[in-house]
Amino acid sequence: MQATIADIRRGDRFTRLAGRGGTFIAIRAAKLNKATGRVRVWIVEDHGQQAGDDSVVDLTESGMGRMINGDSDVPVEIHDQGMTIRHDSDEIPYDDRPNPHLSGKTDRELDATELRRRIPELIEEISNLGSERDLLVRHGLAAGISAIELAEMTGLSRARIYQIRDGRR
Incomplete structure (x- = not known):
């Protein structure tokens, strides 16, 4: 299929x-810098990786990959x-041994505690930014x-802009 580099998505x-x-x-989807019109894509070279029994292409032996612009x-x-x-970069390394420096919690438990605290804060921040x-x-x-x-500046549709203008959003 003919396309442009900006059309690339994870797994293409x-x-x-x-x-x-x-x-x-592509390890990640293409990211477009609207100001410059340039695109970055994290990739690994295709050395004939094949999908396994679970239809997953395993790139864990391919290193972190590299970026093309x-x-x-x-x-x-x-x-x-x-x-x-x-891919290796998808994995979050956890040490499941109790850590005496973390009140006996494991890395995974500490991460879950931190996420439970942080997620509601981020949701509120996102709402405020919206x-x-x-x-x-x-x-x-008005200006x-x-x-x-x-x-174009916000990445919203014109319809959404008009909804915001009219107070319907």
């Missing part, structure tokens, strides 16, 4: 059609889309910035 096996070729597997319109050929992959974004969108519209431009 692809070949670059411009510049240095090679077949790669390119303009968002660099052409690629995507051979396989969204393969399920397993409210602040909505306020800035309204100010932008004469078009809904199209605001949609």
Whole structure:
């Protein structure tokens, strides 16, 4: 399937059609820098990795992979889309032995405790940022910035911009 480097998602096996070729597997989805139009993709070289019995391509022996950069319109050929992959960078290393420096808790227990504390804080922060974004969108519209431009800047659709403007969001 013909596509561009910006279309790459995790688990895609692809070949670059411009510049240095090679077949790669994406460890992460492509990330576009809107300001520069450049894309970064974490990849590993495809050395014929095959899906195992559980249909997972195991990339744990491939190291951390490397990053490739390119303009968002660099052409690629995507051979396989969204393969399920397993990679070392997906694993969170836990030491399940009680740690005397952590009040006898294991790393996993400490992590769970920290996550239980942190997740509600982050949800509230996200909510506050959404409210602040909505306020800035309204100010932008009042200042004469078009809904199209605001949609591009925020990554929202024009319909969502109008919903924010009208107080329906």
